[in-house]
Amino acid sequence: MVPREIRVRARGKVNLGLGILGKRPDGYHEVESVAVLVGLADEVAVHPVPYGIEVLCSGVPGPPEENLAFKAGRAALQCFRAPFGLRISISKGIPVGGGMGGASADAAAVLKAAWMLLGEPAPRETLTEIARLLGADVPMFLLEDVTKEGRVSAFLLRGRGDEVRPVRSRDVPEIYFVLVLMNFPVSTAWAYARWDEMFQHPADRRTTDFADPRIPLIIDALKTGDARLLGPSVFNDLEEAVATDFPVIREVKQVLCQAGALGAVMTGSGSTVIGIVTDPAHGLRVCREFRRIWAEERGHSLKKSSSLPGRPGIKELVLVGRSQVLGRCTLS
Incomplete structure (x- = not known):
C-alpha cells in the first residue's frame, strides 16, 4: 500500500x-x-x-x-x-x-x-x-x-x-552560527560569471591531499568544535566578486566581527552572511550588539533596510545550530 x-x-x-x-x-x-x-x-x-x-x-x-x-x-x-x-x-x-x-x-x-x-x-x-x-x-x-x-x-x-x-x-561537537539573511537574492550563475571577469587566472594552491590548503584548517576546527580556530579560518573566493556589486555584504561582515563574532563569511554565492559564535548565549549577544551597531553607529535600521524596494539590506538575523533554529532577531 x-x-x-x-x-x-x-x-x-x-x-x-x-x-x-x-x-x-x-x-x-x-x-x-x-x-x-x-x-x-x-x-x-x-x-x-x-x-x-x-x-x-x-x-x-x-x-x-x-x-x-x-x-x-x-x-x-x-x-x-x-x-x-x-x-x-x-x-x-x-x-x-x-x-x-x-x-x-x-x-x-x-x-x-x-x-x-x-x-x-x-x-x-x-x-x-x-x-x-x-x-x-x-x-x-x-x-x-x-x-x-x-x-x-x-x-x-x-x-x-x-x-x-x-x-x-568520533565526536562531533555542536557549532553555532548567526545567519544574516539579506533582502535580495544572488544568482549562482551570475556570481561565477562575475568571478570570471575579475579573476581569470587563480593561483595554483594544490597540495598532496587538498587542492586548497586553507581547507584542512576548517576541517580540524569542525572536528574539535573549536570556534576560535574556525572563526579566522573561514573563506569564500566568490565573496569579493559578489561584494563588488553588493557592498552591503562587506559591511555586514565588518559589523558581525565588531559585534563579537569570531569570524564572518558569505555562504555559497550569497547573499547570506554567517558569523561564527561559541554558543547560543554568545550568539544572542552578537545579535543584540549587531542591531545596536547597525542602527546607532552605521545609521541603518533593520526595519528600513528590509522594506525599501530595490535597496540591498538585511531581512533578519537567525541563530542556528546544526539541527535547529535557536533564536531570531525580529525587525520590530
Whole structure:
C-alpha cells in the first residue's frame, strides 16, 4: 500500500570554505569546499496523485516546471517507472537565492520521498546518480550527518561541487552560527560569471591531499568544535566578486566581527552572511550588539533596510545550530 504522504525536513547548508580552482572544459568551475548542514530548513511534503506533477511553493519565482523540486519529481517518476504522479508542497524556511542550497535541498527531499513512496525500488546509489544530473549541490543533501558509520562533522565538496566526501569524527561537537539573511537574492550563475571577469587566472594552491590548503584548517576546527580556530579560518573566493556589486555584504561582515563574532563569511554565492559564535548565549549577544551597531553607529535600521524596494539590506538575523533554529532577531 502506497503511503498517503511522506514529509521530509530539508535543512540548508553553509559553506565555511569555498575555493575556486579554475574553470573546467565543460564550463563549470572546479571547486573545493567545506559545508555543514544547519537548522534552518524547508518542510517538504510529497503526496501520490493519479498522474502528473504539481508543485505548491510560495515565494519562489518562475513557473513550477523550472523549480528543481519539479525536475526531481519528474526524474524520480521516470527512473522508477512510478504508476502515479506527485503533489509536492514546500514550506520555505531557507532563503531563496541566499547561498544556502534551498532548491537543492528541496530536490533531494523530493527524491528521497518518491523513493520511499515506491518502497525503495532501487539502491540508494541510484538516487545519487539522479541527483548529480539535477545540480551540483543535490548529492550532498541526500546524505545524512548521522549515519551507521558514525557522525559527520562536515562535507568536503570537490569537482563542480557534486563529488561529496563525508568527514566523519568520533565526536562531533555542536557549532553555532548567526545567519544574516539579506533582502535580495544572488544568482549562482551570475556570481561565477562575475568571478570570471575579475579573476581569470587563480593561483595554483594544490597540495598532496587538498587542492586548497586553507581547507584542512576548517576541517580540524569542525572536528574539535573549536570556534576560535574556525572563526579566522573561514573563506569564500566568490565573496569579493559578489561584494563588488553588493557592498552591503562587506559591511555586514565588518559589523558581525565588531559585534563579537569570531569570524564572518558569505555562504555559497550569497547573499547570506554567517558569523561564527561559541554558543547560543554568545550568539544572542552578537545579535543584540549587531542591531545596536547597525542602527546607532552605521545609521541603518533593520526595519528600513528590509522594506525599501530595490535597496540591498538585511531581512533578519537567525541563530542556528546544526539541527535547529535557536533564536531570531525580529525587525520590530
